[in-house]
Amino acid sequence: MLEYSFDSSFEVAEAEAGQRLDLFAANVLEITRNQAQRYIEQGNILVNQKAAAKRYLIKPGDFIACDIPPPEGYEVLPENIPLEVVFEDGDIIVLNKPQGMVVHPAPGHSGGTLVNALLHHCKDLSGINGILRPGIVHRLDKDTSGLIVIAKNDHAHQGLAAQLTNRTMGRIYHAIVRGVVSREAFSIENAIGRHPFNRKKMAVLPDNKGRTAITHIKVLERYHKHTLIQAKLETGRTHQIRVHMAHIGHPLLGDKVYGTAHANLSGQVLHAKSLVLTHPSTGKEMYFDSVLPDYFVESINLRV
Numbered sequence: 001m002l003e004y005s006f007d008s009s010f011e012v013a014e015a016e017a018g019q020r021l022d023l024f025a026a027n028v029l030e031i032t033r034n035q036a037q038r039y040i041e042q043g044n045i046l047v048n049q050k051a052a053a054k055r056y057l058i059k060p061g062d063f064i065a066c067d068i069p070p071p072e073g074y075e076v077l078p079e080n081i082p083l084e085v086v087f088e089d090g091d092i093i094v095l096n097k098p099q100g101m102v103v104h105p106a107p108g109h110s111g112g113t114l115v116n117a118l119l120h121h122c123k124d125l126s127g128i129n130g131i132l133r134p135g136i137v138h139r140l141d142k143d144t145s146g147l148i149v150i151a152k153n154d155h156a157h158q159g160l161a162a163q164l165t166n167r168t169m170g171r172i173y174h175a176i177v178r179g180v181v182s183r184e185a186f187s188i189e190n191a192i193g194r195h196p197f198n199r200k201k202m203a204v205l206p207d208n209k210g211r212t213a214i215t216h217i218k219v220l221e222r223y224h225k226h227t228l229i230q231a232k233l234e235t236g237r238t239h240q241i242r243v244h245m246a247h248i249g250h251p252l253l254g255d256k257v258y259g260t261a262h263a264n265l266s267g268q269v270l271h272a273k274s275l276v277l278t279h280p281s282t283g284k285e286m287y288f289d290s291v292l293p294d295y296f297v298e299s300i301n302l303r304v
């Protein structure tokens with residue numbers, strides 16, 4: 001099994017309490033138990049910011065932090081994969097990512113990622129996120145298509161990351177959701193965190209358990225059984241639009257994780273259509289827009 005950098009944290013839920021630390025870590029990180037034990041012994045897995053024994057029985061509310069480095073000598077190799085470049089200069093690249101492409105190497109995806117393609121396209125990328133995520137400031141899910149900005153140097157990376165933190169970077173998505181949404185425009189403000197029972201999913205949680213998440217929704221068109229919406233992110237939590245829409249009873253069409261898979265779709269119908277940012281060197285506001293991809297247009301035609 002290939003090992004990759006994994007930097008994340010988990011709060012132990014009631015249903016998970018009583019497990020050995022090594023077993024819990026192996027499950028949430030999708031690694032072997034021996035690997036989990038080695039990382040615990042090396043101090044890569046901490047409980048409440050302290051080292052713990054592999055036999056430690058986790059308790060409700062325990063905060064488990066995992067920082068797993070890539071194996072020594074591991075390389076992410078350039079691959080000649082076509083990229084749709086929307087804009088590029090010495091500081092940033094704006095790309096239109098296709099559905100089905102993973103952004104960076106992860107367990108089960110050692111190649112064929114956006115990062116592999118970027119390394120072939122461009123030799124200079126920000127090194128802030130290490131060898132597995134060079135230049136990656138924000139991410140899109142594998143089956144989410146659309147605009148993503150990449151940093152070519154550390155100065156640009158820091159500037160773009162600050163815009164995400166300050167909520168000044170505009171990210172507007174289009175999606176098709178199940179059901180007919182009755183309201184014209186509204187905001188969803190529900191905290192999001194790791195699902196308490198399924199660590200591969202995110203979920204809406206009480207404010208004191210999750211991180212603030214705000215999504216602004218606008219209905220664009222209604223169909224017989226589905227709705228075309230615009231979703232504007234104020235925050236950028238993992239799976240935010242997918243989790244929020246499922247929470248209000250309108251999961252994304254084709255979302256097999258938070259809704260129901262669709263026989264004619266490979267994943268959720270979600271496209272990052274527009275991006276607004278301030279150039280990290282010039283200070284100029286920049287607006288990028290993209291056309292809806294074929295799979296999205298075909299989904300609209302099927303749903304009308």
